[in-house]
Amino acid sequence: MIQALNSALDVMMARDPDVLTFGEDVGYFGGVFRVTEGLQQRYGATRCFDAPISEAGLVAAAIGMGAYGLRPVVEIQFADYIYPAFDQIVSEAARLRYRSAGEFTSPITIRTPYGGGIYGGQTHSQSPEALFAHVAGLKVVIPSTPHDAKGLLIAAIEEDDPVIFLEPKRIYNGPFDGHHDRPIEPWSRHPAGETPEGYYRIPLGQAAIVRSGSAVTVLAYGTMVHVALAAALESGIDAEILDLRTIWPVDIEAIVASVKKTGRCVIVHEATRTSGFGAELAALVQEHCFYHLEAPIARVTGWDTPYPHVFEWEYFPGPARVGAALRRVLEG
Amino acid sequence: MIQALNSALDVMMARDPDVLTFGEDVGYFGGVFRVTEGLQQRYGATRCFDAPISEAGLVAAAIGMGAYGLRPVVEIQFADYIYPAFDQIVSEAARLRYRSAGEFTSPITIRTPYGGGIYGGQTHSQSPEALFAHVAGLKVVIPSTPHDAKGLLIAAIEEDDPVIFLEPKRIYNGPFDGHHDRPIEPWSRHPAGETPEGYYRIPLGQAAIVRSGSAVTVLAYGTMVHVALAAALESGIDAEILDLRTIWPVDIEAIVASVKKTGRCVIVHEATRTSGFGAELAALVQEHCFYHLEAPIARVTGWDTPYPHVFEWEYFPGPARVGAALRRVLEG
């Protein structure tokens, strides 16, 4: 997925001189996860450069650049460190178009690795997507494969509105289905691990059905898509799995169509449960599909605690927990 | 409600020399809403003082004071300005006890006026409660009457964990039921407008049934409690209205008991809908009461736009909209 993201940036920087990228350690070094590797060499230090350790400052700079007419892509080194920039994102980038009646806009993309599963402890593991989904004016995108990552990042950069682009770092180097005790699989063996060369886009706002089924609908995104697939496979339950890809605005039609078909719904995310994005999904599903629902909608999520270092796998909502929820909802 | 909050601070400062309060304009001037009026005179400038315009700085100072052993109460002038302090609240205050295994804690209270209805435009009207409800380690409290405001603020100050104390500014000076075209009512004419002298506490985590009913449960807090009451009265619907008072941890037993009784549920808040706290409430209600529900849970909320100055009353979820939802849910 790293190469796919790198390729998306490469493609867009080649196509559009108004695209530039910066962030902590992204210039000469190419980013702590190497997503911007080679870009400074290829496009020069004024198009791919290091920023001071100032998340608020670099997002603010991006907003100013966006107001000028550029399309900056900034990296926040870990999603856990996005909070210093929260005011600039929420009060400024998100509202600029609306508050200025279109005089100024924020065509900026904020990329950041998120999620756990790497023994990163509580400040290298967080999943803050719900905080951004609550903010009118932001779009929130989360890919689950290299193929999607590239197409979605290109679409995000082309967006005229600010996009929070969350990259599930646990699957940077290969799909991960939650079986941490099994050998690591590389993307090269995964069908969506292959990335077409050059430019292509995956429109924002469209979910993908990654597995068809009729017994229950699973709503997932990021790493959890792979976990859900494993859970379906292992439980033998005929689950239909939707990869939301864009968290907000979400693909409501795809969700409603699937849940109306299956009558049951399990929502999976890694973030803490309370007021997580799963709550919104549950609310939407019951609003739109109430009369089709045959069991309570279940949420499988991270627990409402900080991400605890040594309890990584007790915390991570792995296939066993998803499988149990599938069974519960089917019994429901 | 202003006097009630002032009295809570007064009572606690008199009882406990470790309680002190500061914030922008709270010292000599007594706060832009006068909540801290007279406290500097009474307790001296080192116990009630002005802070620089630095929400992050003042929350950080409070965290440091809390680590020392004090119980600081800080004011954020408007909830709309809490975002610069987001990192200090979310990454620091909320997690300090957990991450240090109890070596250090954050017994701090962050008071802030929130909500609309005062023609404040988009930066004096926001309702950010959901953002804090998502963060493990925080408690979130919202009073709806002077009586509760005082008892809850005292309980919040006595809490050993950080509390976000959101004050519905539209009802600072009197209950407001959403009928902006009617004369303003003062608290003196409201039964819960009276505040006992001296010390009393309302425990966090307990909802209040402000109106019993059997047809439908309304979950509300802050200003919306009064709106919901008006809607019930005007629609003639036998609604049971719960004032949550503590948003998180929420009084799940009270909610479940009521919804199991009525079989229907309407959730009302002023914040933008998507990923708002109403989503969590809807998710919880359907998780706990699925088999008792006779209609989809309805959410009546602010729209997913910034709070628009001239469209105050189109935006505000007033009694007409709540009434319509009540009817819809009863038909459902």
Add this chain to the structure above:
Amino acid sequence: MRFATDPFGRKSNLPAAHRRNSKPLSLRVPAPKFRPGDTPDFSGLNLSAPGAAARPEIDAPAASMRALAFDLIRVLDANGQAVGPWDPRLDVETLKRGLKAMQLTRAYDDRMFRAQRQGKTSFYMKCTGEEAVAVAQTLALHADDMTFPTYRQQGILITRDYPLVDMMNQIYSNAKDPMLGRQLPVMYATREYGFFSISGNLATQFSQAVGWAMASAYKGDDRICAAWIGDGSTAEGDFHHALNFASVYRAPVLLNIVNNQWAISSFAGLSAGDGETFAARAIGYGLPALRVDGNDFLAVYAATHWAAERARANLGATVIELFTYRAEGHSTSDDPSKYRPKDEAQAWPLGDPIARLAQHLMALGTWSPADQAALEKACEVQVRTAQKQAEANGVLGSGQRPSPASMFEGVYKEQPWHILRQRQESGV
């Protein structure tokens, strides 16, 4: 290696020779010199004499001009004469243009303040006493240089001839409000006039401006950018980010600190630190700092022009502290008599920017009290005329306002499904 015990019985690892009884600490909470009831007395104020501050070349290294962060650049002397190296030697036409823009700004403020009191709008903020800041600075910039203002730089729009009627339409949130009724009064925005959307959240524009300037430099453009921030707002992190980014990337931006000595009820001592100037903040970032009498039109013009030339020459950012005084309340919601002496504004030794520029023109022999009276009258008429036009489009509460459906537009470029449904649900 065990801890020793100190005189308080606590373990201590400080060698005995250095251990000391310490007196109990105490917390210092600073306060302004004068409160209601006090007689304001600014005689102790350390002001440089007019003409005294040195004027370095624009390419002088920042480290060579640190003294300017503590001096005060002044050009107009007590007799209205322009003195010293910072005299910008402006032609009379420009001086008169400046005077007129300041006067118009004041007239506009007065009318809009009154309109709020008449219930025609919800809120208003004046810049009385600070008109030279926005007006002289705008005149010293190119018309297409970008500005990132606070709510107290309405003078930029007025100097750039943005229509008064449109400003008023915004104040009234009426049918022709360029902000479509979405914004609190005074939150103007106009791309055409190079005026960035004012934010209700203090300080955020300061670091954004640096990004804009970086973009201009990145594109090989020749437009520079100026940003403003209040003394109180410098306490926000964004201030620090702005100075750091401006320094690191040598951004062509003017970072203006409007020190009007008050932030609502809080005095500047809460953000300036221990008796230091705001300009001194620049030193730690290796940026040049100019500290200027903000009520001296010529000094403000000259400093701004110097900094603009420096930015245009690719030499980077300058921090300018404009030392002035907020002569009126913070906003229509404020009552300053609650926290400062009523007559403090009158006692302010650096006077009023309009009176001082008029005095200068008179000293030059090209202006008279009658001219000044005529100008005041003309500005008032111009404002009244505009006001009539604007009120024909409605005032707050009149019902003449943008279509409520527009409230659901512009959250995103295209309206997503959920907002569309919410509009339908709203019935508008």
Add this chain to the structure above:
Amino acid sequence: MRFATDPFGRKSNLPAAHRRNSKPLSLRVPAPKFRPGDTPDFSGLNLSAPGAAARPEIDAPAASMRALAFDLIRVLDANGQAVGPWDPRLDVETLKRGLKAMQLTRAYDDRMFRAQRQGKTSFYMKCTGEEAVAVAQTLALHADDMTFPTYRQQGILITRDYPLVDMMNQIYSNAKDPMLGRQLPVMYATREYGFFSISGNLATQFSQAVGWAMASAYKGDDRICAAWIGDGSTAEGDFHHALNFASVYRAPVLLNIVNNQWAISSFAGLSAGDGETFAARAIGYGLPALRVDGNDFLAVYAATHWAAERARANLGATVIELFTYRAEGHSTSDDPSKYRPKDEAQAWPLGDPIARLAQHLMALGTWSPADQAALEKACEVQVRTAQKQAEANGVLGSGQRPSPASMFEGVYKEQPWHILRQRQESGV
């Protein structure tokens, strides 16, 4: 009053006399002097001579000592002699205590780094080359003064005799981990030893420390407080808030900037601004600043002691820049040869703090190479012994760890219903 047209055909309101063609702007992106493959050469570095910096009285006004923000306080000369007014004249016992603590810190780092490479833990961070910072500063404080460290001040714990075994238990997240397995390695916290919980979020502790110091002053306590921040982290807003609050409330706090010249792969020029020192940041806040050779144990001790005395005397905060060099990678996840010359650490002209203090003791005639070798050996043995004990409690992945149910505790003082239910749901 219409816009004129400037030479670019754009409207302009700048008077003709001042309008100018401007060359296109360009964006400056700074870079370190040396990259992999280059030969590092620090000969251009402007270092004050040992003994040269002046030593003011602790109650001297900050404005009188601005020069110290640009000088470098050094005590040890090239021959290991202590020279100049900053010589703290420490007794030999204290010097040896410092040497031992530094050596133990280095030995501890080496073992824990190796343990990570052996898969016994997930992560580790060394402070190699920077040991004098934490050790000398801790010795110059009282044992019950509070500290707000970053992840590179493990030397504080070691100097205060916090048990090595407990530190290792934390690194291993084992059954006896004082942090209950909840935290990434190196995120220690201990109230008893006055060591605040290290945060993964950079810079946050800096302004919290000021709050702690304000509390101490408010209570009339006599404990002061010290905080540390890295050069890179000074770019965060919290740095600015810390200096501002410390200045405004005259908080008894030492604000230490550890300038080890690197922030992961980013050089200090990204946070220092245009060639300025970090100490210079203090000037704008009216705070005294000391810039110190961070590898000179005596200089660090003396500067810290000076600042501590100032704080204890209720004279407020001091900013100390400790100029040092991060001799190893940022953490076990880092490979510095990717972004800087491999031998840059060796080329660093201010040497190694342990070697320099040992040299000083030898110059005093109370230490020998054999003593030094014995100390190294003793520290290694001490660390190995502790390691064995700690590993008996488990290492990461060994299964010996706190009870999983404990993961649901301590989010709040009392476990609320939802966390209780989640624990039940989890089955632990």
